[in-house]
Amino acid sequence: MANPPKADDTASKAILRLLRDCFEIYRETQRYCDITNGVRNILQDLSLHILDIVENSIDAGAKKIEIIIKENVKQNMLVLKIKDNGKGMDKNTIAKALDPFYTTKKTRRIGLGLSMLAQATKEADGTFQIKSQKGKGTTVIAKFVYDHIDRKPIGNMTETIIALIAGKGMDVDFIYEHHKNSHGFVFDTRTIKKEIKDIPINNGEVLNILRENIIKELKRIGARP
């Protein structure tokens, strides 16, 4: 079209713009699906979701992070709770946090951690909750039907905790509590730091001892070591 009439020109320009917008949305959706599928493939165990949620807490400047797992076979329920004393979120941010297109990270435009865990609870007929107070901290609670066919396995909690201590144990304290039915244990890096005095908690030998310790406790309560 060499010289289209003026009126048509505006209409066709508008249509072109609309098409371009549609294409942009399509591309963005496609990209989102690719990323979601990729992340879904990686996050096969709940322990990996936990690592991801704890990363949020670390990003939020938390110095104390509690990881609580309750396996209650009688009530047919599995509860995960991650509680931090980081910078927290106001009401507005909590509402947005579950939106996969919301992130405060500067490097990308998609934030999937919370929405992926929420999705995992939905798949196992569970519930998902975020409680947060600006300046105080955040608690994420994920509940699952224990024997639901689509409930992801807990995965390797020992290596999850050891990896967190190896990476962040010098700056952050971790309290890992695991209960199975009427048995349970609490693993607290603040207590360990007092016991080992000047030896850094991320020391290889210390980590080996802690690893053995967690495995022993998990076996004692009848959970997967």
Ligand SMILES: Nc1ncnc2c1ncn2[C@@H]1O[C@H](COP(=O)(O)OP(=O)(O)O)[C@@H](O)[C@H]1O
């Ligand atoms: N524990 C937390 N403390 C403070 N803000 C949080 C916390 N967890 C999540 N957020 C906020 O919610 C957003 C979305 O989190 P998430 O779904 O894990 O995606 P991502 O971490 O990739 O941004 C984060 O960018 C952050 O702004």
Ligand SMILES: [Mg+2]
């Ligand atoms: Mg995250």
